[in-house]
Amino acid sequence: MHFPTGVDTPTPDGAHPSALLLQGLNDEQSAAVTLPADHALILAGAGSGKTRVLTTRIAWLLQTGQVSPGGVLAVTFTNKAAKEMLTRLSGMLPVNVRGMWVGTFHGLCNRFLRAHWKLANLPQTFQILDIQDQLSAIKRLSKQFQVDEERFPPKQTMWFIAGCKEDGLRPKDVDVRDPDSRKKVELYELYEAQCQREGVVDFGELMLRSYELLRDNDPIREHYRRRFRHILIDEFQDTNKLQYAWIKQLAGPVAQDGGTVFAVGDDDQSIYAFRGARVGNMADFVREYQVQHQIKLEQNYRSFSNILDSANHLIDHNKNRLGKNLHTTQGAGEPVRIYESPTDFAEAQWMVEEMKQLLREGQNGDGTQGVAHRHEIAVLYRSNAQSRVIETALFNAAMPYRVYGGLRFFERAEIKHALAYLRLLENPWDDTSFMRVVNFPPRGIGARSIEQLQDAARALGCPLHDAVSTLTGKAGVNITAFVAKIDVLREQTQGQNLRQIIELLLDHSGLVEHYQSEREGADRIENLTELVNAAESFVTQEGFGRDAVAMPVNGEMINPDTGETLSPLAAFLTHAALESGDNQAQAGQDAVQLMTVHASKGLEFDCVFITGMEEGLFPHENSMNDYDGLEEERRLMYVAITRARRRLYLSHSQTRMLHGQTRYNIKSRFFDELPEHALKWITPARSAFADTHASPHNAWQQPTWFNNDWQTKASAPTPVLQRAPTTSGPNAWVRSGVQVFHTKFGEGTVIGLEGVGDDARAQVNFPRHGMKWLALSVAKLRQV
């Protein structure tokens, strides 16, 4: 299959085909698409048609003959975005998508490392560790080297290692100041050695090793620099240090013959600093590449102007911005509605009633008021824990809903078990997989046997698999039988197709049998069946053009760069590791959408509820003490607001149940940062706190609506907050302004007190750990 590109063919209506591509674009979009082949930065506001510009740019470059598919590298963060780009692209042009490198950072790095596994010093069958695998690998290592898990929790070690890799640092590059960090670096070193021995890489390693190969291998680097004439990056504001460095390797230094970089992003929507994203990469890029073309896409096609005004007004309170203002030709639309409730429960109740009303109006089809479908209603919250009370209310009202997040398909235990078997077929040295299934289903290999094996492997400095033959006694017999079983399976699966391989495995591993005897195993078996289907559809349609190395040829895949082959099984395992799958496909039921604000990025809905707009929650208490943290919270709020097309609700609650304790929250400072003219305060007048205890239902059943003035509300705090906390017990002496010592946080100053009796809490500012709320009945405080 070959399509000529860059050859203009006349269209039926006589228009030039590249002009056709530009149809319907506004001036800025069009300018961005048709920029000359120079480095460029596109500042694309929310809802400004970012993806469209990106894909049309590629289509335009191809159609005007400036580049062939092989010369294009387009990189995104999520598989969803990559898929979207390819779908749209093939809708615009009859282009051979296979030759293009379009994918996620990790997907492309994987493709690169599969092609150059030898140079990258990896086994051809290297496996990819996800977070769970990584953690269990580190736990294993900590046990083996008798690391004190109190002082060095495996999770922390994991974050440390991931953080180093995001910054492009190997153990030798890490600054060692104190004994603790020396130990961490040591663990990083041991972890690296273990991964190398076992032939596995984690997500960070995919990036780092690709980067290093490009950096250190001149012919490889030059090859790819010559090849990729156009490098396009989506969500550039979310790139970390290493990802930017990787891009620089591919693009080469400025003003040399490397490709051009077309970066698209929005600094106002940078919400992933906590996982290493550096907004600063945008400014660095402009400086380092002397970017001459910067285009702002500020026309918003999504929301009415009350919503956009709110977003603009809010984000204007951030100091560190490149600067951008969204505008629309649509009218003001409805006001942004703000609601205050006495309890989180009442907040959820009110929300459900409001939804019912909206859906009723939508059914009647009377104009812009209602919403026709439940899936056009989204509930956003700052943290996952908030979903429970909302779910309860929705459930009680029999309102179908869907919660985003949680376990994805390939992360389920039973699926991971099956995949572990498959991985052992490919790479028997993968100890993480070995450990996962050596005794699952149970086959009499207990802790003692495994210890024996681990001791032997450590003595020999080899993976578990290679140490099995040295074992004696019962342990030796059982484990040898296990390894033999895997070996037989490997034999039997030769020449089988992927479906047959998995079916054989499910049968011979005893997984299905095991779950059959389990009380609640039916779901798991269903999922295992689904795994067969997933493999089937992967082979028949999905995948081969994307993260897999190459095209299927006679059932095998040939890497166009090296001629190496990759089996369908290997490709499927890669697919499973890099695309953890949808979290739940929930059978097409039209349902209200529940998700965190983070998860909502990139989505849009007719109607959006942003809930829990309270100090300590949103902005979150862990982020609001340093300036950068607060700015990121504000960007998060900006993202949340700009999800709404027509109607936006912001709600907060005076009290909220968190970690089993009632918290008294004041409303979010973000309310102060919204334009009064766009708001409508719809809190019932009698939503006094006292109602909470009497009857939480009355507050919303017959509300009296009124437009409230923000200033008046702000100056009249709820009575509870003013009530002087009375405390008994060991911490009764705690008063505002007092210096205290906490065993974990060190010295701090008491800022305020609230609550009564067992609920009494002190807000304490710890210079080293920030602001904390401490329950006086629990916290061990000492007066300084």
Next chain:
DNA sequence: AATGTTAGAGTTTTT
């Protein structure tokens, strides 16, 4: 090996 108990932690997350 299965089942029961307890301690501890609990922003945000894709690959």
Next chain:
DNA sequence: CTCTAACATT
């Protein structure tokens, strides 16, 4: 409060 992992018991 609620979930999980580690530990303890049968």
